[in-house]
Amino acid sequence: MLKKRWNHKKIFEWGIEGLIKLSGIVSIILVGLIFIFLLKEGISVFKIVNPINFILGKEWHPVSKPPDFGILSLILGSFAVTLGAAIIALPLGVTSAIFIAEVTTGKTKEMLKIGIEFLAAIPSVVIGFVGIVVLAPVIQKVFDLPTGLTVLTGSIMLSIMAMPTIVSISEDAITAVPKRYREAALALGATRWQTIWRVVLPSASGGIVAACMLGIGRVIGETMAVMMVTGNAPRIPHSLLEPARTLTSTIAAEMGETVQGSEHYFALFAIGIVLFIITFVINFTADLFLHKEKV
Amino acid sequence: MVDKLARIVTEELNVWYGAHQALKSISLKVEANEILGIIGPANSGKSTFLQVLNRLIDLKPQTRVSGRILIDNQEIFGANIDVEALRRKIGMIFALPIPLPMSIFDNIAYGPRRNGIKKKSMLEEIVEESLKAAYLWDEVKDRLSDSGLNLSGGQQQRLCIARTLALKPEVILFDEPCSGLDPVSTGKVEEAMLELKKNYTLVLVTNNTKQASRVADRTAFFLMGELIEINNTQEMFTVPRDKRTEDYISGRFG
Ligand SMILES: Nc1ncnc2c1ncn2[C@@H]1O[C@H](COP(=O)(O)OP(=O)(O)O)[C@@H](O)[C@H]1O
Numbered sequence: 001m002l003k004k005r006w007n008h009k010k011i012f013e014w015g016i017e018g019l020i021k022l023s024g025i026v027s028i029i030l031v032g033l034i035f036i037f038l039l040k041e042g043i044s045v046f047k048i049v050n051p052i053n054f055i056l057g058k059e060w061h062p063v064s065k066p067p068d069f070g071i072l073s074l075i076l077g078s079f080a081v082t083l084g085a086a087i088i089a090l091p092l093g094v095t096s097a098i099f100i101a102e103v104t105t106g107k108t109k110e111m112l113k114i115g116i117e118f119l120a121a122i123p124s125v126v127i128g129f130v131g132i133v134v135l136a137p138v139i140q141k142v143f144d145l146p147t148g149l150t151v152l153t154g155s156i157m158l159s160i161m162a163m164p165t166i167v168s169i170s171e172d173a174i175t176a177v178p179k180r181y182r183e184a185a186l187a188l189g190a191t192r193w194q195t196i197w198r199v200v201l202p203s204a205s206g207g208i209v210a211a212c213m214l215g216i217g218r219v220i221g222e223t224m225a226v227m228m229v230t231g232n233a234p235r236i237p238h239s240l241l242e243p244a245r246t247l248t249s250t251i252a253a254e255m256g257e258t259v260q261g262s263e264h265y266f267a268l269f270a271i272g273i274v275l276f277i278i279t280f281v282i283n284f285t286a287d288l289f290l291h292k293e294k295v
Numbered sequence: 296m297v298d299k300l301a302r303i304v305t306e307e308l309n310v311w312y313g314a315h316q317a318l319k320s321i322s323l324k325v326e327a328n329e330i331l332g333i334i335g336p337a338n339s340g341k342s343t344f345l346q347v348l349n350r351l352i353d354l355k356p357q358t359r360v361s362g363r364i365l366i367d368n369q370e371i372f373g374a375n376i377d378v379e380a381l382r383r384k385i386g387m388i389f390a391l392p393i394p395l396p397m398s399i400f401d402n403i404a405y406g407p408r409r410n411g412i413k414k415k416s417m418l419e420e421i422v423e424e425s426l427k428a429a430y431l432w433d434e435v436k437d438r439l440s441d442s443g444l445n446l447s448g449g450q451q452q453r454l455c456i457a458r459t460l461a462l463k464p465e466v467i468l469f470d471e472p473c474s475g476l477d478p479v480s481t482g483k484v485e486e487a488m489l490e491l492k493k494n495y496t497l498v499l500v501t502n503n504t505k506q507a508s509r510v511a512d513r514t515a516f517f518l519m520g521e522l523i524e525i526n527n528t529q530e531m532f533t534v535p536r537d538k539r540t541e542d543y544i545s546g547r548f549g
Pocket residue numbers: 312315317335336337338339340341342343344355
């Protein structure tokens with residue numbers, strides 16, 4: 001029989017383990033509490049409007065009498081902006097990651113990586129500001145529009161915000177592919193690009209997909225920049241060149257004006273629930289890809 | 296007469312990694328359908344020697360090569376050499392078997408497919424042929440669609456050999472192919488090599504002098520980047536010409 005002995009080392013180990021467990025549990029509890037709070041505050045709105053009408057309703061007039069609480073235009077606004085950003089950021093981000101990981105070396109590589117990190121450090125308000133001052137007038141002129149604050153403007157600015165996540169996580173995944181794999185493929189007479197395409201990218205695919213999902217997650221949750229550059233019109237956008245409004249910017253813009261405990265206030269929390277569920281699903285899926293067993 | 300059979304000839308071959316010279320003036324010949332063993336302690340430049348032969352050395356930054364390498368009388372660092380074609384002709388097996396992240400079948404069909412072979416029946420034929428030549432067919436014929444990564448170490452190594460054979464190479468370089476294998480798997484790989492000798496020219500780097508004495512026709516002894524001695528295996532292991540060779544093969548060496 002092994003007797004359990006207590007000494008300093010054991011207690012220390014036990015203490016550390018406990019501490020780590022505790023912080024894990026606390027963060028789970030916090031997320032749970034936030035969700036419960038959201039649910040508690042948001043659910044009241046469903047006394048006035050049923051969930052289906054809430055999600056599929058086309059009209060959002062929270063302060064008119066009687067109010068309309070339909071968030072379809074906001075969901076589609078978020079969707080359009082995110083889709084646009086994804087179409088721009090995913091190919092650009094993944095190819096940048098391939099370029100940084102596979103083509104550049106030494107100083108150039110370091111410089112590019114620092115540049116990407118720097119991009120991540122720009123506050124979103126600044127990105128929004130640049131969008132209004134620099135991009136919006138260009139878009140207005142090029143497409144001859146009444147306003148340059150459109151879905152497209154938002155997508156472009158958000159793609160800039162998603163890039164750092166996509167590039168740096170994809171780059172890590174590509175760099176983590178063992179050098180032996182490349183040598184094996186090259187020794188079989190594959191060219192550099194064949195090696196990247198058939199061996200390196202498939203081996204890194206889990207990480208790359210996760211990087212893309214996390215990048216998109218960032219875009220959906222983004223508020224400030226998107227509020228500044230998409231024009232904030234709660235209408236269903238029919239093209240990328242129309243203004244739109246997203247779920248996040250609705251909450252940010254209107255929360256300050258509502259009376260606590262009013263129907264409008266509850267409706268904004270209900271939007272929060274919808275957002276929470278969307279980002280949760282995205283991050284969860286990304287996690288599945290990150291931790292999926294390598295082929 | 297001997298020259299006619301020489302598959303690979305190196306003349307005054309020098310290789311540097313930055314300022315460090317890893318190979319010093321190596322001149323030797325590899326003859327057709329022989330197994331040339333290369334032995335020597337770690338860091339003697341054995342792997343470097345193999346990597347110049349298929350120009351995998353090109354990938355390492357800051358390397359410099361001087362001297363000549365002729366493969367079938369063709370200068371491999373010459374101006375109009377197709378490096379990919381060279382690497383298909385000079386197959387290489389590594390110490391750690393590295394199946395590509397795909398099925399057994401696709402691992403072997405990878406090279407031929409890239410060479411433009413699309414027909415399923417033809418690929419199947421090549422896969423079967425290659426697996427048989429690598430002594431692996433019987434063990435995997437019922438699970439060709441399994442991932443190559445699910446095989447045992449010895450099987451993975453023979454899969455890698457089969458994959459190389461599928462490219463119809465002329466020379467196969469082995470870099471300590473059995474260093475990670477148990478004696479039974481090692482025996483199977485050696486058996487495969489002896490069989491391959493009939494159709495291919497083999498260069499076998501090994502950290503196991505006994506392995507060289509078992510399978511190599513001739514053996515070269517490398518030490519600190521120099522070629523100390525090259526001779527018939529039997530002669531080398533019974534009457535080495537150089538004192539350092541004797542010390543090494545009798546195990547009196549650091
Ligand atoms: N990529 C590299 N960069 C710098 N030095 C290297 C590199 N690869 C090998 N070397 C050096 O070259 C010498 C020969 O190495 P190697 O050919 O691997 O020897 P062996 O295979 O006989 O152990 C060693 O001193 C090693 O440190």
